[in-house]
Every structure is written in C-alpha cells, then in structure tokens.
Amino acid sequence: MAGQGGKMTAQEHWTQKGAVKLFLWEKCETPSEKARGTILFVHGSSMASQPTFDLQVPGRPHSSVMDYFAGLGFDCWCVDMEGYGRSDKSRAINCDIANGADDLAAASDYILKTRRCGPMLVYGISSGALRAALFAQRHPERVARLALDAMVWTGEGSPTLADRRKRLPEYQRVNRRPIDRAFVRSIFTRDHPGTADDMTVEAFADAILALDDSVPTGTYVDMCSKLPVVDPEKITAATIIMRGEYDGIASVQDLVAFFERLPNPDKQFAVMPGIAHASFQQKNYRLVYHILEAFFTQPAPIYRSGH
Secondary structure, three states: OOOOOOOOEEEEEEEEEOOEEEEEEEEEOOOHHHOOOEEEEEOOOOOOHHHHHOOOOOOOOOOOHHHHHHHOOOEEEEEOOOOOOOOOOOOOOOOOHHHHHHHHHHHHHHHHHHHOOOOEEEEEEOHHHHHHHHHHHHOHHHEEEEEEEOOOOOOOOOHHHHHHHHHHHHHHHOOEEEOOHHHHHHHOOOOOOOOOOHHHHHHHHHHHHOOOOEEEOHHHHHHHHOOOOOOHHHOOOEEEEEEEOOOOOOOHHHHHHHHHHOOOOOEEEEEEOOOOOOHHHOOOHHHHHHHHHHHHOOOOOOOOOOO
16 A cells, blocks of 8 residues: 555544534545545445444454555545434434435535535445435535445345345334344355454444444335435446445346446446455455555546547
8 A cells, every 4th residue: 555654644523414413534644635535435224434434453454444545645534324323313214315315415515615625536335325326416516436335226136135125114113223243243144154254343343333232224214115216327427336246235237237327438347256245344355445446546538539
C-alpha cells in the first residue's frame, strides 16, 4: 500500500436529517483538502458502519478498509443509518431502503459542505448497495463512481432471500429484530463455510454487538417483498457490480440483467473468487480491496463517442 506519509486522523461527526441525528466517522492520512478523492462507505442490514469498515483485528494487515484507503490518500467516511449504531433510534419506523437513501442524502450534504469536495466515490454492500444505488439514482450529481457489492436487483434465484421470506410475516409485524453472536456467525456459514477465519468473525461480532442488540427490519421487508427498489436505467454514474463467488443474496443472472441496463458504458462486473457475502471480513479481503482500488482510481476516458 502506497501510504502518503501523513498522520492518520480519525474524527466523529454528527449531522441532522430533520429531527433525526446521524453519526458519521471520518478517517484520512493527509489533510482532507488534498485527498485523492472522497469515499463514502454504506453498511448493510444487520450491523452499523464502523464494525463493517473500520474493523481492527490484530495480526490481520489492513483489516480496516478505511485505514487502507486513507493510506492511499483518500478521505474516507462512513455513516450509521438511522436505527443503527450511534445514530438516532427513537422513531417508530422500520428504517427501509428508501429511508437509508435519505440518510445518505443528509450525510453527503454534510460531507460536501464540510470538506468542499467534488462528487464522491460511493461503496455499498448488501442492502447498503441498494441504499447507495437509490441514492445515486436520486442524486446523480453527488456520485462520481459507484461500487455495488453483494447487490441484489429483483431477488429472482436468490437462496438467501428464499429462506428469509419464510420469516417475512414476523419482520412485517415489528420495526426491529434481535441479533446475537450466533446470528453474526450465521452470516459466514449460510453460503459457504470457511471463507472467513474465526478470529475475524469473532472480532466482527464483538464490534457489532457492542453497538446494537437489535436492528431495523425495513431492509429485510423490502428485500423479501418489494424488489426491485432501484432502476438501473436511472443510474448514470460509472458503476461496478462486485459479486462474491459463493454469495447467495443474488443470482448471477439477476445481476447481469441489472448490469446490462446500466446506461453508462463505464461499467464493470467483477466476480470475486473465494468470497461469500461479507466481503471485507473474508479471507480474500485483499482481493476485494484491489478490485475497489482499481475502480476508484481508473483514469477518465479521453475519448467518448460523439465528442
């Protein structure tokens, strides 16, 4: 990793979405005004942002993806969606995907004004990919490049969602569902056991459960009963679809159909070998970093048809 030689800084931020208070976390190694770009990381259904993107595991080099990209000179941000982590949990709502896109609108507005940066590099995983895609659909001027990891579009052919739908009536009755260590471990065994090491899984569980013992049901309800919630034909940013070899959240056919409809010719589809669902916590996480780094640092095309 080509570090910038600066001092790593970490800073918490807070912003408002109406009356809702949202927590943001920033890491950068160089003064933010000199950053190579601004990355906004978007978490999934069952955990807050810092456990996902700033996980520290002794003996696991560059375990934190935020540290890794900050070391490359990027200004790295993540945000706890409403109902997760340190953000507000007071409203009696289930915090669905559309609500998460609202959170990203509020977070991005704060980042753009605070750091006076240009359009951002946005990465979302699982339901975070859906939140990020809907945000990009609504606010194309704020997104320079969009990375969608563990994405699902219609849900057709998804074994994970087929199993999850068995509990849909339960999720529809309540705004929050309990999580525990056994649940976190199940994330790493449901698709293909062995893709993550036990030490990382336990550290991930520790970090998640230190912040939450329950999480909103909205993304599960949406993914089980309301897909599709995004329209690929309305996403104009350069986009990469990142799909783990063993990930059961979506079929390859579902993702290819989404990919084909993306209007921007600057698009990629990456299959990640040996990866299941939680990419940054897998044994092959450095492969994920490499794919994301290449996409985020890709030179702009000099020639485009019609110019």
